[in-house]
Amino acid sequence: TQLLEQSPQFLSIQEGENLTVYCNSSSVFSSLQWYRQEPGEGPVLLVTVVTGGEVKKLKRLTFQFGDARKDSSLHITAAQPGDTGLYLCAGAWSGWGKLQFGAGTQVVVTP
Amino acid sequence: GAVVSQHPSRVICKSGTSVKIECRSLDFQATTMFWYRQFPKQSLMLMATSNEGSKATYEQGVEKDKFLINHASLTLSTLTVTSAHPEDSSFYICSARVTGTSVGETQYFGPGTRLLVL
Numbered sequence: 641t642q643l644l645e646q647s648p649q650f651l652s653i654q655e656g657e658n659l660t661v662y663c664n665s666s667s668v669f670s671s672l673q674w675y676r677q678e679p680g681e682g683p684v685l686l687v688t689v690v691t692g693g694e695v696k697k698l699k700r701l702t703f704q705f706g707d708a709r710k711d712s713s714l715h716i717t718a719a720q721p722g723d724t725g726l727y728l729c730a731g732a733w734s735g736w737g738k739l740q741f742g743a744g745t746q747v748v749v750t751p
Numbered sequence: 752g753a754v755v756s757q758h759p760s761r762v763i764c765k766s767g768t769s770v771k772i773e774c775r776s777l778d779f780q781a782t783t784m785f786w787y788r789q790f791p792k793q794s795l796m797l798m799a800t801s802n803e804g805s806k807a808t809y810e811q812g813v814e815k816d817k818f819l820i821n822h823a824s825l826t827l828s829t830l831t832v833t834s835a836h837p838e839d840s841s842f843y844i845c846s847a848r849v850t851g852t853s854v855g856e857t858q859y860f861g862p863g864t865r866l867l868v869l
Binding site for chain 1: 755783785792793794795800844846848856857858859860861862863
């Protein structure tokens with residue numbers, strides 16, 4: 641059973657379009673991280689959100705943490721081919737250390 | 752951000768041999784590191800939690816005698832795949848836990864090790 645449901649599993653869009661990836665759970669997390677992973681490499685941390693309702697922006701990427709700290713979204717504006725990769729959300733419980741990963745969303749942005 | 756390295760980046764070995772993978776935190780100390788396994792087109796699967804100076808904690812279904820973990824210092828954890836078989840071929844990734852930051856805690860990942868057992 642996947643505690644963190646990530647959707648969609650796959651997204652293929654044209655350069656310049658917008659996209660949103662969702663991460664949902666029935667559990668309350670103390671924090672949630674978003675990572676991007678490229679083939680043959682380890683995941684790279686994009687952002688950590690901690691506060692319910694928090695919105696963080698990283699250039700064209702906007703991350704939102706739900707008010708109840710059970711869900712999160714990643715929105716990319718005007719996607720570029722360099723945004724192609726596997727996007728992973730991961731929830732953490734305070735003091736436990738472990739991360740619960742979603743199944744990942746493969747994003748492909750074509751020129 | 753914090754930097755985590757892994758060595759080797761890829762290794763090919765014969766069935767029955769043992770392979771050691773190193774995970775180092777380069778610019779910070781990590782009392783806790785994690786080892787993951789990833790199959791193609793899938794997410795990360797946690798194998799074990801490595802704590803400095805104590806025994807590792809393994810996830811359900813992971814054989815502790817097959818995947819030996821040693822965390823001898825605050826900057827180094829090793830994973831040894833003993834008597835490797837073709838089904839152990841996979842992408843192994845480590846991470847290091849960082850605490851006490853403005854966002855609480857998070858994990859930084861190494862670049863991964865591709866293991867191929869022939």
